[in-house]
Amino acid sequence: MTTATAPASHPFVDKHQSVLDEAAAALAARSYYSRYPESPSPRVYGEGAAEAGLAAYEALRDNAFGGLGDVRTDGQWVGEEVSPYGPALGITYPHLDLDAALTAAADAMPAWRDAGARTRAAVCVEIVERINQRSFEMAHAVMHTTGQPFVMAFQAAGPHAQDRALESIVAGLVEQERIPASVVWEKPGRDRQGNPAPIRMQKDYRVVPRGVAVVVGCNTFPTWNGYPGLFASLVTGNPVVVKPHPRAVLPLALSVAVCREVLADAGFSADLVQLAPDAPGEGLAKVLAERPEVRIVDYTGGPAFGAWLEENGAARGQLVYAEKAGVNTVVVDSTDNLRGVLGNLAFSLTLYSGQMCTTPQNLYVPRDGIATDEGTVSFEDFGARLAAAVGKLTGDDAKAVELLGATVNDGVRANAAGLAALAEEAGGTVVLDSREVTHPAYPEAVVRAPGLVSMDASREDVYTQECFGPVGFLIATAGTDQSLAQFRDTVREHGAMTAAVYSTSEDVLDAARDAAADAGVALSENLTGPVFVNQTAAFSDLHGTGANPAANAAYVDAAFVANRFRVVTSRRHV
């Protein structure tokens, strides 16, 4: 490739130019933008789309997954997914021959690098567009690997994840295009006779990838948490190996299948994106992270392995973007809309049985109660009212399961079943036990409504541990000053993905903003309507901050993409 010759425009660049420009402008503005409609309505996705998606999902069941095409496999077929709703999926996936796969990835890199940022971005958009067309199929795949209820699986794993993917693509594109391709540098000077004699050089700046990137998927949000790293690495020129969670392979297998199909259609090697499912007991994420070819790792999962990845990566000059765990916090001070507070919090605790990395866990309430539009409400009454709101929301099994979904693993089930023991340990009270819900369609599913345990603010030893799943802690404080101090200190030390405050006082809200800034966590204030602290909107809300131990990065800011590529200059006199 001669740098002086501009590469011919790729057809996908023409096709997606306006999407790229529009999405880039939206990301800079951080106001509302969404490309992929979140409504599963036939008016949006077309008549028959829902049925076709279900049929496509059903066709995948009890079969070898063939969508990946010609892969670098060692001939093994692996896969033991069982739906949290009961049935085994019966799907097997080709296991990679790692040496061959990493060689193929490296071989594919130069052509992808030299295609340039805009072509890469356009190819990535084409991938997301085609993934969007399979949103119903994806919804079933996600529902039956994560336990999400169907509509949530459609939205969060479909359009919302697709919007996050597009956000990541344009963030990477903009970042690469901030460096000019070529400049003439002219330094004023004079020769020995005093005549102007500038020094002129041409400098060409070439974006180069880091090397092979690995995405380690999680069980609960395989696409929503997987796409930002996948597309951030791919758009910046790096081949990507996607290592799905063994219990949530299918959503990423479908995604990788689309990546490979589009890459091949676009004239690139399909091996720029490969799926690396684990053989039983293989621990493939660790094996991959220890390979010298791997220069970037994106990870969502438990803190112990996340910490290992970070240390291992540092020893190898590998970039590691890790989202781990934390103690999401709500400070309740006062409100002029108690019903709104209770309804909003009940929904946040209930959605997907509290199995979101953004679900609140620690609710600080003054032990002397709070001022509300219904008069002063005591700590105990607040707990009782919140329990009642949860009960109302989840009281009907058939309706409840559409919010709760199913519990994803035994850890969550143990947490939900252990409230009495936990209350005893904490010297507290079970305000609301986690109710067992029977799923009308899937009797084998273990479904749990949220429970609440109250305890004193002195029991940091208990409430600074993440208790993942449908469990909230009502923590009695000496007052809002203590609530805010505990909020700041515990999040600083233990991390959080989200925080919320309820107050009618501007001074308290200001103090909460300062505490959130000190703790390094985003703050939602007085949410009483249809927006929930668990939710972030692509192009506007950052998911995570990278400023507390819960995550070292955010979706999606410049820091998430700027270091995934490097710039190599060549300069010469002209």
Next chain:
Amino acid sequence: MTTATAPASHPFVDKHQSVLDEAAAALAARSYYSRYPESPSPRVYGEGAAEAGLAAYEALRDNAFGGLGDVRTDGQWVGEEVSPYGPALGITYPHLDLDAALTAAADAMPAWRDAGARTRAAVCVEIVERINQRSFEMAHAVMHTTGQPFVMAFQAAGPHAQDRALESIVAGLVEQERIPASVVWEKPGRDRQGNPAPIRMQKDYRVVPRGVAVVVGCNTFPTWNGYPGLFASLVTGNPVVVKPHPRAVLPLALSVAVCREVLADAGFSADLVQLAPDAPGEGLAKVLAERPEVRIVDYTGGPAFGAWLEENGAARGQLVYAEKAGVNTVVVDSTDNLRGVLGNLAFSLTLYSGQMCTTPQNLYVPRDGIATDEGTVSFEDFGARLAAAVGKLTGDDAKAVELLGATVNDGVRANAAGLAALAEEAGGTVVLDSREVTHPAYPEAVVRAPGLVSMDASREDVYTQECFGPVGFLIATAGTDQSLAQFRDTVREHGAMTAAVYSTSEDVLDAARDAAADAGVALSENLTGPVFVNQTAAFSDLHGTGANPAANAAYVDAAFVANRFRVVTSRRHV
């Protein structure tokens, strides 16, 4: 602080608005820009400036350094600097009480954070402007701590370092200002009656610092390598502790003194920038890196401690920007200007006795010789001609010392004295021994002209080690294909800060660009004039790439600044 109220503009913002805008535009364009004149002429810096600078430096000698004002000291005075030109400096510096110093840094942070990015940037510009006024004093301080010759000390440690500082400041400013301070987010929606009912939220984005930043200075370029990290951290809101190299304290002490003076003048705590000189044997860099308050480390120095910092940092979620060591490479293929090649290379090898992190070490030359405008020149003849060019440049002691400066430490002296042994080990030849030069003004200085050792390309075991100082290796290859392959592979594995190629063939230049892209190192092509491979220009050339083991970052790109701050959102319905 209420986020709704814009802070009143700081006087320094008005004063430096145009500098900030101009420098930001220059950085985006990456064409020529320099704010601080590199000529030490009285026409530029004023009559008497040189004499006043010398007098200011002399006044510092044999004294306790008082310029830091009221510091958090434990009462010890430390400092054992000895000029590479001979005399002891006799200067002592107040040793920090680390607990008090880190507490003071943390206490100073909120006001600095809440001042906003533009005020911080303007205060930083004021610091650099005042440092510029002390460029002659700084030149003597740098000359007598690093061994640089005077004019180089003036330029590299003065205006060039100041330009790099300004570059870092505007890079940090631009990055922070990419995030809007506040937006209204409006999601379209309809109520149950089908009437438009958008969801509206105000979202405020607040830039927050990481925490205390540490800059670990090096012996050879304390300001040039120190300022980018110092100002990148400071402009993004982080207090900075500057830990100078024990043999090069004064240049950073002067710099920190100006920082503290300006910060206090601007109404902020002087403790936002503190000097942390080591007590003998203290190993303060390690102590600092292990403090939980320290969230960012910028380091220039040896690879062993650099690797320790990176691993230690990863375990703590600390950001580490490290420039370590490498094997800078020149590929000689052919030329139409042999004299120009030889003169340029001789100068690059000679400048500061090869003690730059950018000095070439490995020169690959085909063993069958190269095509030139003077006919085919054999490998041996090329070596002899280069030796002659070095000899001509450094033959006169009085003129030579103005290029060579003095050797900075015993390691360099041992390398310069060990060429015969090295040649024997490598099965090669001493093409030019490193000549001992007598400094006419400083007879105690150990001054060495460059030496050259030839060896075969098979002796990777020798030439992939960094041999810091006035030593170049002429490496005989089977041809340019092997030269480029060795270049790519050795730099990929061992790192490099710079690379150069000489060729008349566009195909070879293209191949060299591809090899440089694969190796992740910047390439200078056919330099035969007044630009040298050792030199990079702020605002245009990236120093380092972060893409090979020599350094994990570059001066200055977005990745160097984007992660030094984080963004905390607060959102509410409006």
